[in-house]
Amino acid sequence: MWMVRLALSRPYTFIAMALVILAGGILTILTMAVDIFPEVNIPVVGVVWSYSGMSAEEMNQRVLNVNQRVYTTTVNNIEHLESRAIKGVGIIKVFFQPGTDPDAGVAPLTAITATLIRGLPQGIGPPLIIRYSAANVPIAQASLSSQTLGEADLYDASRSFVRPGLAVVKGASLLVPNGGRSKQIMVDLKPDALAGKGLSGNDVVMP
Template sequence: MWIVRLALRRPYTIAVMTLLIMFGGIFSLKGMLVDIFPTIDIPVVGVVWNYPGLSTQDIERRVTSYSERSITTTVNGVSKIESNSIPGTGLIKVFFQPGTDIGAAIAQISSAAQTILRVMPPGMQPPMIVQLNASSVPVAQITVTSESIPEEKLFDYGLNFIRLKLFTIPGLTVPAPYGGKSRQINVDVRPETLAAKGLSPYDVVTALQAQNIILPAGTARIGNFEYNMSLNSSPEAVDEIAKIPIRNVNSQIVTIGDVATVSDAFADQTNIVRVNGIRSTYLNILKKADASTLDVVKATRAIIPQIKATAPPGLDLKLDFDQSRFVTSAISHVLVEAIIASVLVSLMILLFLGSWKNVIVVCTSIPLAILAAIIGLRLTGNTINIMTLGGLSLAIGMLVDDATVAVENIHRNRTLGLPLTKAIIVGAEQIALPAIMATLSIC
């Protein structure tokens, strides 16, 4: 075995390599991402078109079909396209060939969407483009509870204050809160009154859009000062919305208040959150694919006291569903297994061979082999996750077997009268091939 002969001829070189492996392994371990599952790159992009009130057939015919045709003809690397049309929403999943640059693909999809807006129904907004990634999973939840604050204010505080604080954490995304009520100005049209005036709901929408605008109007010079001017017709109160004119019918101005009821209310609540029986809200903490679960959760825990310091009296924040605990537990189990294996092998060698030197050799080889494996994981772009930790756990068992057999075989050759150097070389040569084949069969 050339590596054994090299170690015997150049002990100082091996000592330096051992130190390099030790420090390199520790450095690699600190710089690696820690997560539950390995990074899974799925080349899929979702395109979501929204047009409230449009029927399923119209969404399919006037939105989804145009978008599919545009993506197929202008975006590179498309493997297949799946679409689903429901009332008011069209969802398109674009699957790409492996190795496709998803960033460039998203840019092409966005450009194609802007191009076809002119043939879409009037008022159609650009779609929401989402990269579907299996690694972007919830790693924690923040519950927002209070016995004195109503759930609509909890929702508003979570949406407009807590999320803004959390967005300062690198590698984190936070969707809108679950639970609570979202404020909404409702215009409930009375169909009978509207029909009697010869109007349609579209006339009400047109009137709202025409009056709810802000336009630049140039500048005004007064003395030594110049002021920017603008025309602002946006209503400042609910009562002003009711006074917006729709049309002149029979020499009479019909306003929105004449045909509809305007109210400062809430959107339809689609989910309810209860914490210990109290209506509450919670925010999902999602990590990005290139972020570490431990780092994201740690930063979230650190920022919660800052949010509490500026929160309204009676509002309580708590971090629940901490997924980093599973990662920490898995790492702890691997370390415990390594320690137990080293102790048991040391006791066995000390009991049967009676040599402290052999004990030191075995106890040193196991952690060094693990550190060398970590360096390899870092160089190949892997992360510390359940899969890699499971592989290291399995490797510890094989290391124990190989180290025990190697030490025992060298000891046997010594008892046969071979000198130490010859016993080491012969012992390594005798077990090298069987050990390699046994390891490969397990892998």
């Protein structure tokens, strides 16, 4: 009850305080920064390896395990690693210690992976290194299915038609399609004919 008696004895003081709080609230709302995806420091960096046709088990043994062993001994401030392998794709999540700047971890990861490519399966390309943030969290996922087209045709349609159509959207960030099978051309060689022209199988392999 003492607060009520104080308010009744000093009404102008409480009115002034209420006006100050109201003005401060309005000023705060007007000056507050608004962002759909605010910048959140998430100390996680993803390393995505891709090799078309490689099984998940082989991707895990020949690519992911090799990289993880090297990362733990050459990159600083790593808290732990997580990895996942599916057919043709391997993903390594590098979790840094809290408070670590993820940008500082991207540079050593890029340098190390560049040196590791020489010891990985022949033909594998450099990985895609992604810094995780609230701005690149997927907000939409699309899947394709067909009763008449095969996996290779669906993959080609998503990569050649659907993805380019979405890429022109302002602010959109797209990854390569996942799943399906890429189209392949099988060529049978005649070793005797190649030898007659002084060629080997490697000489006719397309880059």
